[in-house]
Amino acid sequence: MSIDFRELPDLAVRTLGGAVVYANDEAFAARENLISAGPSVFDPSSFGHKGKVYDGWETRRRREAGHDEAIVRLGAAGVVKGVVIDTSWFKGNYPPEASVDGLCLDGHPSVDELVGHEGWQPLVPPQAIKGDAENPFEVVGDAATRRYTHVRLRIHPDGGVARLRVHGQAIADPSVVDALGVVDLAAAENGATMIDSSNRFYGSSTNLLLPGPVRSMGEGWETARRRDDGNDWVHVALAAEGHVRVAELDTSYFLHNAPGWASLRGRRAGGEWFELLARTALQPDTRHRFVLGDTPAADEVRLDIHPDGGMARLRLFGSLTDEGRAELGRRW
Known part of the structure; x- marks a missing residue:
């Protein structure tokens, strides 16, 4: 694309x-x-x-x-x-x-x-x-x-x-990633990018991948108010193929416009989607951390928010697969 x-x-x-x-x-x-x-x-x-x-x-x-x-x-x-x-x-x-x-x-x-x-x-x-x-x-x-x-x-x-x-x-330094062991696979500084998103009316979806905590609602991703039965989403290419173990969904500063619920799915590019996090209720102005357990390898993740609203950051902590590590080395 x-x-x-x-x-x-x-x-x-x-x-x-x-x-x-x-x-x-x-x-x-x-x-x-x-x-x-x-x-x-x-x-x-x-x-x-x-x-x-x-x-x-x-x-x-x-x-x-x-x-x-x-x-x-x-x-x-x-x-x-x-x-x-x-x-x-x-x-x-x-x-x-x-x-x-x-x-x-x-x-x-x-x-x-x-x-x-x-x-x-x-x-x-x-x-x-x-x-x-x-x-x-x-x-x-x-x-x-x-x-x-x-x-x-x-x-x-x-x-x-x-x-x-x-x-x-x-392009992250493979030697640093190896030394850290567990990295944020959704971090822009590690090479993650936004493939697409349903709506970016009030704020760019790329903001979700930036480092550090937000300092205001304007530094996150926020969609327009939906007037239909659908929901908003973002599609992220991870820094490299890996196993996501912990997901952080941060709604900091979004007090009256945070999503009601969110879910996560992963896949290898072009493959079938599998569930990482089932639809889960979110709270306003909160850093939510979810332990995902033993998950399949993925190099793409889709975050669905229901029905709409704003989020500050998306963190997906995990470890690279052998293929992911090799790909990172080729890029470097």
């Missing part, structure tokens, strides 16, 4: 552990804003000592040839399928062109190592971009199959960018 790359996790977002480790200039607005969660906001009356306050990254007007750049360490290293260069609110001060490069450098490299490294590979060649707009670019060819730990945004020649979204699939 082909999906819009923007439905994949944002590997750069701060809530996944991303960081903007370098920018050659941030005279008007701080580089850290590039990877903030949520859309950029704008207050027309907000001015500071440096001028208009923008929720983004903005450099000074260049008076010489060249370009400005920022380097982002991805919160989860992985394959990049597309990027969004968002210039929201930058109308007369956005860069006319931008490009994005990727680098795979494990460990904890210094800024000097990153800036001067010769291994940067083009993900998006210089492209014209629009002001006050989301500018999406799909990564194609060999670049869309490689693992990256860092990305570099270059703007030509200067200006402001509100957000940089780097959508893709994380």
Whole structure:
């Protein structure tokens, strides 16, 4: 199934552990804003000592040839399928062109190592971009199959960018997974992705796979109110094939709009669904943990909520099968 790359996790977002480790200039607005969660906001009356306050990254007007750049360490290293260069609110001060490069450098490299490294590979060649707009670019060819730990945004020649979204699939380090033994097979940082969902009216279903507890209802997945006899659901591709032993269904912050019930099913891709968790009542604003026992191997899981509502996180703790471990190694 082909999906819009923007439905994949944002590997750069701060809530996944991303960081903007370098920018050659941030005279008007701080580089850290590039990877903030949520859309950029704008207050027309907000001015500071440096001028208009923008929720983004903005450099000074260049008076010489060249370009400005920022380097982002991805919160989860992985394959990049597309990027969004968002210039929201930058109308007369956005860069006319931008490009994005990727680098795979494990460990904890210094800024000097990153800036001067010769291994940067083009993900998006210089492209014209629009002001006050989301500018999406799909990564194609060999670049869309490689693992990256860092990305570099270059703007030509200067200006402001509100957000940089780097959508893709994380690839977990097999040695770390082996050392941990039990891992969250539904975690985006381990490589899990959302295949599909019935509804994402108030919040993206991908939020279910993000790390850490939510800080508000807006950081979870919430559907529109159903007016029929059906129910809402999400279909998740696990990080790799494994046995799910414990399921955590978290409705934190969902007080009057949590689902009444939920159930879980698993399968190997293309096979028959089998039951992991029978339809079970849920409570509002609660982290529910269910021991599933000895379950068959699965690489896909479907969560059904009845009839609708919102959830904060989905955690599926378990261990990899031999095939799952081998597949993770091949990706790495």
